[in-house]
Amino acid sequence: MKPYELIVICILLASTSWAAENYDDIPADCTLTGNSLDPLASIVSNCTEILVKDFEVPAGRNLTIEPQDGTTIVFSGRITVGYKEMEGFLIIIRGNNLTVIGAPGHILDCDGARWWDGLGGGGGKLKPRFFRIQRVTNSIFKDLNIKNTPTQCFSINGCENVTLTNITIDDSDGDTQGGHNTDAFDTSASKRVTIMNSRIFNQDDCLAINSGSDHVFINNTCSGTHGISIGSVRNAVVENIFVKNCTVVNSGTGVRIKTVFNTTGIVRNITYEDIILENIRDYGITIRGDYVNNGVTGPPLPGFNISDITLRNIHGTVQRRGTNVIILLADGVASHWTVENIDVHGGGRRPNCTGIPIDSGLKCEDYNGK
Secondary structure, eight states: OOHHHHHHHHHHHHHTTOOOOOGGGSOGGGEEEETOOTTHHHHHHHOSEEEEEEEEEOTTOOEEEOOOTTOEEEEESEEEEOOOOOOSEEEEEEEESOEEEEOTTOEEEOOGGGTOSSOGGGSSSOOOEEEEEEEEEEEEEESOEEEOOSSOSEEEESOEEEEEESOEEEOTTHHHHTOOSOOSEEEESEEEEEEESOEEEOSSOSEEEOSEEEEEEESOEEESSSOEEEEEEOSEEEEEEEEEEEEEESOSEEEEEEEETTOOEEEEEEEEEEEEEEEESSEEEEEEEEEETTEEOSSOOSOEEEEEEEEEEEEEEEOTTSEEEEEEOOTTSEEEEEEEEEEEEOOOOOOOOBOOOGGGOOOHHHHSOO
8 A cells, every 4th residue: 555545544534533513612712703803812822722703804914823732723604804905815824733623604705806807916906815824733624615715725835744624615706707816725845735525616726736745635626727736846846746536627727737947846756546527628637847827838948857657547528629638848857657547538639749758658649639
């Protein structure tokens, strides 16, 4: 059994053992409600069970919770944010051995349409990101319902042994109201992050791993997204990533690995297994080394080593105007790929692929134009 498979089994067993909490028992002096951050310092100092209930984050501020080790944080009722054009984050959590829970019926409602202008983080209004999980260890975030983030939802940075499970991110209103760069989960400089049993509706990456190692992404559904992504990777290392039992529907891309043009780094030991693609617009499977923020440059340059890639049991459909499979890498940068049981069809475009390892058995012409 591979190490990441053991990790998944342990997480699945543990996730069934957490008992439901009686959130109403949390006392008033450990409850943050209304729209003032003034009580927060006392709450964090004195409480190991914190209730955030029917609270509005004041405009231009952020809700930063850095509690004692072992604290439980519960979001209850309707959590909203005041409007101001700004950078940074609206909620920040740091700490060790935390349990962060959404109570039944709660909603974290950002009302992101107030910021949306079709430009995301690339221009127009200044837009905050939503939820930063920073320097968090040995913790779980579960049962959270999030709606209409201004841009990126979760930014996971400097973390270790963190699980997010049963998360719903619904930015689907952005499809018609100008949502952009609404990534669901961005991870960097972290180790052993597991994201599972979650549902994402957005306009950008469902998952984007920019650096770090030993992550698991399992039993998730991504709709409207830019796919399940390694990258974009720039001058960094991403390794030991396991993606399994996921569905990507009505999205621009299904599965992708993207490294930034003219940079260096390593992408190693990446597995995509048992993936279903439905109605993908542009690319079913894409691995390319020519990425820039506004698209692609081509041709890719050497600089990244992309090795030990496994694509197994990936099935689904691409729109006729799209491409089923595209690999665009510099010669010699890729090695030790395993490609098994791929059936991605429907796309009518026939790209010129480059840099595919000879021993992988993957040939673009076998998958495209059918």
